[in-house]
Amino acid sequence: MKKLSLLYTGKAKKVYATESPEYCIFEYKDAATAFNGQKVGFFDGKGMINNKMANAIFKLLEKDGIKTHFVEELSDRESLVKRVDIIPLEVIIRNIAAGSFCKRYGSEEGVVFDKPTIEFSYKNDALGDPLINSYHAYALKIATEEDVKTIKEMAFAINESLKKIFLKMDIRLVDFKLEFGKDVNGEIVLADEISPDTCRLWDAETNKKLDKDRFRFDMGEFSDVYFEVWNRLKECYGEV
Ligand code: TMP
Numbered sequence: 001m002k003k004l005s006l007l008y009t010g011k012a013k014k015v016y017a018t019e020s021p022e023y024c025i026f027e028y029k030d031a032a033t034a035f036n037g038q039k040v041g042f043f044d045g046k047g048m049i050n051n052k053m054a055n056a057i058f059k060l061l062e063k064d065g066i067k068t069h070f071v072e073e074l075s076d077r078e079s080l081v082k083r084v085d086i087i088p089l090e091v092i093i094r095n096i097a098a099g100s101f102c103k104r105y106g107s108e109e110g111v112v113f114d115k116p117t118i119e120f121s122y123k124n125d126a127l128g129d130p131l132i133n134s135y136h137a138y139a140l141k142i143a144t145e146e147d148v149k150t151i152k153e154m155a156f157a158i159n160e161s162l163k164k165i166f167l168k169m170d171i172r173l174v175d176f177k178l179e180f181g182k183d184v185n186g187e188i189v190l191a192d193e194i195s196p197d198t199c200r201l202w203d204a205e206t207n208k209k210l211d212k213d214r215f216r217f218d219m220g221e222f223s224d225v226y227f228e229v230w231n232r233l234k235e236c237y238g239e240v
């Protein structure tokens with residue numbers, strides 16, 4: 001399938017139409033942004049790593065019965081995915097206190113929760129992706145009660161699979177962000193990407209941060225840790 005018109009330019013990827021209304025093509029960029037695009041950077045290979053890592057993880061999740069938009073890897077930085085209507089909710093699951101959770105609630109970083117948490121942000125750059133609850137989502141007609149029920153069930157199931165996938169790589173899954181979309185049949189599937197951009201990943205032995213926080217907070221070794229995670233994934237799961 002070939003790339004046709006550009007549908008959408010995101011901060012880390014471009015989305016193109018194809019000759020089929022059922023599919024689109026993602027093209028991952030080497031760019032990195034943080035704090036709603038205020039901080040900008042890049043490294044050679046980031047687009048390749050995020051593309052290949054997201055695809056490998058989607059395939060592993062599919063094996064666990066999770067429906068995703070993934071269809072086929074087309075090149076190092078391009079993939080064919082199902083065309084979906086994105087539900088404009090950023091769905092965040094947390095297993096360990098970090099990031100905005102600590103900032104908002106004054107919690108100490110690294111505290112392990114008895115149960116994972118879930119929260120939603122309204123995916124809207126102009127508004128700065130504000131935190132919302134499910135009743136706000138119904139009021140804004142972003143999602144129905146049934147959609148939210150499905151999204152919650154899928155998000156917690158994805159958390160269980162992802163924790164297992166990363167633990168095999170000697171990585172603790174601290175928190176992550178998911179996006180869901182409705183495919184042409186109206187079915188909710190996992191969309192967007194799962195990568196060190198969208199997860200907090202800590203080394204299981206040392207708690208070294210192996211994710212985009214190294215870029216967000218100028219911690220150094222930004223590209224090194226992405227290659228580290230990608231190499232561990234290949235070692236554990238081969239070319240998936
Ligand atoms: P937070 O602690 O800053 O709310 O982030 C929670 C998780 O969501 C973390 O793994 C990073 C991810 N995330 C994104 O993927 N995109 C975003 O725009 C934000 C703010 C967080």
Ligand code: ASP
Nearest residue numbers: 011033034035036037038
């Ligand atoms: N992805 C968001 C941005 O580009 C925020 C983040 O990941 O920190 O600005």
